[in-house]
Amino acid sequence: MKYSCMQHKNKYPCAIVGGGLAGLCLAIQLADKGIKVVLFEKNTFPFHKVCGEYISMESWDFLCTMGLPLQELNLPKINQLGISSQKGFMLNTHLPLGGFGMSRFSLDNCLCELAKKKGVAIYDNCKVFDVKKNNKNESEVHTSKGIYTTRIVCGAYGKYSPSFMKEEKNKSLNYIGVKYHINTKKIPDNKIELHNFKGGYCGISKVDKETHCLCYLTDSTNLKNNANDLKKMEQNVLYKNPFLESYFTQSTFLFNAPLIISNIYFTKKNTYQNPLFLLGDAAGSITPLCGNGMSMAMRASKIMASLLPQYFDGAFSEEALQKQYHALWNQNFNTRITAGYYLQFLFGKNNTTHYALQVLNKTPYITKKIISLTHGTSF
């Protein structure tokens, strides 16, 4: 069946599980190419997400081309990076490509509105609880708002695999992510700071609406060692870094309570798990240290959006689609996922991080090289 004709009620050529950056961007691009898409998001737009909200500049042109009026939003552009050790040493460097700040509340909601305008069927407050093939070799997506039949299902459900994906539980060290929005005058609008503490690091940079995002990642043992009391952990662990102590004690915190997520792992997963094509964090997440998981999610959506129309036109089989997508994914992301994985070992330590930052401070060439390994070019 020709893809543009397949639009009976509850029947779409393509369904997307998850309305984060990967899912929404894929939906918009497919709609632009005339493909009918349905997208399911378990939360209700707009909503906050745990994220550092620093977006690598590599995505700027992509977002503008899709129709997001970034230029008009007066967003902070960030081209300076400061990294501090717990002992109070700060490495300052220029970010060659840089980034911009926008809260996920605003960004995801703008993309959702854009997708709706372009004809994407968006069901929010709608959880997908199973995806399986029926006896006509179509995929059935079982959601809290009914069953939908599709030819292709894309999993853009983020870092937590839904139970129907039957993924092996990762037993390695896991992390907790915490986010606040704050008002502070301590950091220039064009700077992002990463402050290390034992077992984690905290990023601070400006976003839209004259606020700053303060978001940290800590290994879960820090919380356990502090009787699962977040405030106590912040005071006992994060405040040991003098920069963090001053941010925590001298800023206005805007949320009633922080946003918290747990059980975070940074690993490469799969690009396909029958019958879902996976993109964004669902296919593998990078340490936030590298500051560009969002751009990777958007870039993966662009790769998928370039292949799917050819598949629907009959240019290649589903198996060939799997192979091509897998090859392009590896080509685009393997280096930075590996770089991010090793970089993670240098951070969140007391002495190691301190001495590493001092060495990097004296070797700007190496610092630039490391930063460039974790970033891509404009797409």
Ligand SMILES: Cc1cc2nc3c(=O)[nH]c(=O)nc-3n(C[C@H](O)[C@H](O)[C@H](O)COP(=O)(O)OP(=O)(O)OC[C@H]3O[C@@H](n4cnc5c(N)ncnc54)[C@H](O)[C@@H]3O)c2cc1C
């Ligand atoms: C602490 C921390 C800080 C970070 N800081 C940065 C940063 O500064 N810059 C950066 O570029 N990246 C950062 N990242 C990474 C970035 O947040 C992710 O890489 C990015 O959000 C991935 O986008 P995604 O679309 O794959 O997933 P998400 O944005 O997580 O979207 C997935 C969506 O799927 C929905 N969903 C899940 N399951 C279902 C289901 N069963 N049914 C329906 N919907 C479902 C979820 O509700 C969610 O909205 C950070 C990550 C962490 C943990």
